Amino acid sequence: MTGIVSTPAFLTDDGIPLFTVLTLPSDGSVRGAALICPPLGKEHNHTARGFKRLAEKLAAERIATLRFNYAGTGESSGSQTDPDAVDHWDTSITRCMNYLNDLGFPSPAVVAHRSGALLATNNSRVRTTSRALALWDPVDRGRVFVRTQQMLYAAISEGPEDVAVEPEHLTQLAGLSLHKQAARTLSRLTIDPESVVEVHNSNILALVRDDDLDGSLATAVENAGGTVKPIGDQAPFIDAIDPWFTDYPAEMPGVARWLSARFGTGTTTISPVATTSAVVGNTTDGRPVQTRLCTTDDGVIIWDTAILGNHESADRVLVSHSIGHDIGSGPTRFYTEMAFDVAARGGRMVRFDRRGVGESGQTAPEDTFTGLFTTPYVRDGLQILDEVDLSHAKVVAHVGVCAGSWMSAHAAIETASRLPGARSVAVVVNPNRWDLRPARPVPHLSRSTPAWHTPAWHAKVEHQRQRVIARCARDLIEVSARVRPRLARTALSRVRGFQMPDVFIDTIRRRGATVRLVFGPGDHDRFTRLDGYRSLARRRINVAVASSQTGDHSGYHTGIRDAMRRSCLEALGLTDASVVEADQPVHSPVR
Structure with missing residues (x-):
């Protein structure tokens, strides 16, 4: 066949x-x-x-x-x-x-x-x-699309409305930032x-x-x-x-x-010839920024961006880890645009679709469900370190949002183990799990059960069951906040389900990596309720924390994306000064 x-x-x-x-x-x-x-x-x-x-x-x-x-x-x-x-x-x-x-x-x-x-x-x-x-x-009707996506953007946004300041020339949609002129053009279609x-x-x-x-x-x-x-x-x-x-x-x-x-x-x-690299823009001094495409032996797709000719020699590397089923470009294309920002400053950024997500590998019915926080999830995420040469790196930072932040912590620990001479950083954004240990996978309900008349019905019931399990886990995390003594928190953290931010961060540090935290409003409130600041102070742990007054959990909002961008550049030791000319949009064509 x-x-x-x-x-x-x-x-x-x-x-x-x-x-x-x-x-x-x-x-x-x-x-x-x-x-x-x-x-x-x-x-x-x-x-x-x-x-x-x-x-x-x-x-x-x-x-x-x-x-x-x-x-x-x-x-x-x-x-x-x-x-x-x-x-x-x-x-x-x-x-x-x-x-x-x-x-x-x-x-x-x-x-x-x-x-x-x-x-x-x-x-x-x-x-x-x-x-x-x-x-x-x-x-x-384009007008209906623009309005509904604006409403969705507003619905997922967090923080007080009076501090939500968006750029005046932009119209924010869910997953898309449009110039107002473009939004008007789209609305007329x-x-x-x-x-x-x-x-x-x-x-x-x-x-x-x-x-x-x-x-x-x-x-x-x-x-x-x-x-x-x-x-x-x-x-x-x-x-x-x-x-x-x-x-x-x-x-x-x-x-x-x-x-x-x-x-x-x-x-x-037909026998088409694939072009697997392209110049995606220029630095202000005219150097071309190139993205290379790589497909591993088992089908994982990697995007590798740096100044042309500097991929192997760049000593500051950012690796992104997407959420669950999210594709490698990230929320509102954040990782794609971050790649240009890093590369234009002399660094390198690596993005990928993990196995069973986006473009990686052939599709299968089981792709619809991803076992987050499991040993296979960690193994698939760490595969990127086997495929990319980081031997010249002095700083390697891993960034992820939500479940991706948990994966970024594991990747930073593994990087510290493999590259003891480099500084390894985990940029942890809006984490929803403060326990590094992989969870025991929840058994799936068998499709052969007579009650499941159709695959669609089975999928809906499985979906709801997983949501209930996740909700129970979140409720148990809140119980952790009531425990104050340091030794008690350490002991309780060994019990699955109880998660302590201070123990999570201390574990990463003890294994050779550093941590930077980034929060949107809701996640910052949760971190505070979990006694995050005080528990870190009791352990005398200093961690850089960036928070946005406006944002959302998954990283679609401009507030949280701006905070992520600054934290990633700081983690790499790269300047936050503009590297894009006033008349040159990010990812401009070669001039």
Whole structure:
């Protein structure tokens, strides 16, 4: 049986480098090609693994499938705050269509999801040359998308409203910072049903929510002979609440079958050449900053950013560890932009998608559940130290948010053990576990149990069960705050479930690494309730603590991201002074 191969690369044909992944059968024999236009912002973070799975299903049907990040989003170059961001997104779609044309596919099919459907249906190449169009849960008005994502950003924000000061020229969405001009441009976009069906006729699939079955888009598609299908609850797919659980929606196999039927039986063989490095910007003195792509033997994807030619010699290295199912670019693309900040100051940053997350490895049904804080979780996270040469480093800092901060602590300890001559730092951001010991994995409920009538029902029940377990653990942590004597805290910390910040930090220090703490408002309050400051003082432990008056737990808010950025640069001993010219946005094209 022919295998499936996904190849990450940069598209550097015309303009700024775009991150792409091409998925096809290993023998290169395909019946046609498809382009997946992903959603924007926080929804892209949550759905990336799902669309990798769709790409693999299409490749199994011998359809070469290209996925990409729009300019200024994810791992693509460009600034997310560019006033012309929407135009750059449109150009990104056109460039990907051109790439598939150059491979020999003049009329690719297009799958467009949520806000991606809004962008795709406004792209002239998609409207006029795509052979088939699948609109999945389409957002038909940009104004609605902007407003709902602004509301979500506000909903996840913490801290008093009177101190929440955002840059006046920006509009903050969940997972996306837009220039106000770009936000206005996006708000004006709509899906015109008549123009959508004008060319595609019956070769259009609309997957819509029940409330939209009688809407203008669904009606136009049906009248043109296309296919309209209702969809189930999409929340676990587009807005995963918990870091350990995501979802592969039930509609995915049907989308793959529908697209497969749009192609004939004849095949052609392609052998694309991948560009695995790109210059993503320049320092103020003109030195190019380069990101290299690396795929390990077992499929883990690594992004490695430094000044061109300095990857192996840079002596200050930052390694990021994402939360659970979150992809390597981080919340609101923080890690991607942090990589340029570090590299432009002479350092190096390494990002990766851990096994079973984002682009790493082939997808599997069990990807939907991640066993956080377990021994396998630590092992997978530490794998990055086996794959990247850090022998020249004088300072290695590991940063993570939430569950990623727990992993960053383990990675800092391991780095101290492997590189005794280097300074190892854990930048611990909004930790939700103050116990370094891996948890005993919670047994999963068997799918063979007769009560589970469908995989979807099983997944929902498993999800709720894990949330109850996590809630009980959090409640037990609060009990820890009532214990004051140092010896009692140390003794109680040996009991699983009781977690003490002072014992956690002291353990890291005793094993050769240093710690920097970063908190948003809610997590800072929790640290204080856990007697964090006083317990550290009783142990005479001095730890750098940065807190933001505004922020959120997962790191999407500008307040917590600014605090993270300063702490990472300070951990590496790099200046916080600007390295970007006033007229040069972060991740600008080469000039």
